[in-house]
Amino acid sequence: xxxxxxxxxxxxxxxxxxxxxxxxxxxxxxxxxxxxxxxxxxxxxxxxxxxxxxxxxxxxxxxxxxxxxxxxxxxxxxxxxxxxxxxxxxxxxxxxxxxxxxxxxxxxxxxxxxx
Amino acid sequence: xxxxxxxxxxxxxxxxxxxxxxxxxxxxxxxxxxxxxxxxxxxxxxxxxxxxxxxxxxxxxxxxxxxxxxxxxxxxxxxxxxxxxxxxxxxxxxxxxxxxxxxxxxxxxxxxxxxx
Numbered sequence: 001x002x003x004x005x006x007x008x009x010x011x012x013x014x015x016x017x018x019x020x021x022x023x024x025x026x027x028x029x030x031x032x033x034x035x036x037x038x039x040x041x042x043x044x045x046x047x048x049x050x051x052x053x054x055x056x057x058x059x060x061x062x063x064x065x066x067x068x069x070x071x072x073x074x075x076x077x078x079x080x081x082x083x084x085x086x087x088x089x090x091x092x093x094x095x096x097x098x099x100x101x102x103x104x105x106x107x108x109x110x111x112x113x114x115x
Numbered sequence: 116x117x118x119x120x121x122x123x124x125x126x127x128x129x130x131x132x133x134x135x136x137x138x139x140x141x142x143x144x145x146x147x148x149x150x151x152x153x154x155x156x157x158x159x160x161x162x163x164x165x166x167x168x169x170x171x172x173x174x175x176x177x178x179x180x181x182x183x184x185x186x187x188x189x190x191x192x193x194x195x196x197x198x199x200x201x202x203x204x205x206x207x208x209x210x211x212x213x214x215x216x217x218x219x220x221x222x223x224x225x226x227x228x229x230x231x
């Protein structure tokens with residue numbers, strides 16, 4: 001069965017600090033996809049990244065970077081030089097071929113960036 | 116890019132009444148749609164998966180008679196909360212995907228349901 005664990009419930013940082021959000025996943029499938037979403041107070045989900053299980057390359061997009069490590073079943077997300085606008089809830093999610101690709105979310109990490 | 120329109124964005128209803136939430140894919144054919152429920156400060160919990168023209172598959176613990184899902188066309192899925200009660204008050208959000216996971220998931224903007 002697929003499972004996503006985000007152990008950090010809430011993180012508070014001061015603006016310009018770097019912050020890493022952890023995500024650990026469980027799956028028995030060899031084909032799966034990992035996602036990160038941002039949910040601001042408005043409630044809409046903002047897609048950040050998708051990674052498939054065959055692509056372990058790390059990715060950088062502006063101040064955002066992702067570290068995918070199959071050896072530790074982790075897909076961590078780092079925000080460099082955080083800004084107040086980064087304050088939101090961030091969800092890691094997993095879909096696997098064996099479960100008809102239904103998307104299962106972790107419990108989320110609430111990030112508060114203080115000025 | 117792919118867009119999913121979800122309506123209404125919020126609704127207040129009286130206990131015992133039914134509420135219908137619509138989810139439409141505007142520029143792609145959504146072969147599969149997912150319905151989630153999110154309680155305050157909690158994660159998104161998958162309620163059911165619906166494929167066009169088929170009965171929905173409900174997650175364990177979700178009452179299929181209470182949460183009726185219809186996916187009659189490739190662009191429209193509806194969730195009807197029947198005989199709503201205050202404990203059904205929540206944020207409901209739909210997600211749609213077309214044939215390939217490669218194309219990812221597109222989420223609606225969500226519906227905040229308050230049952231009074």
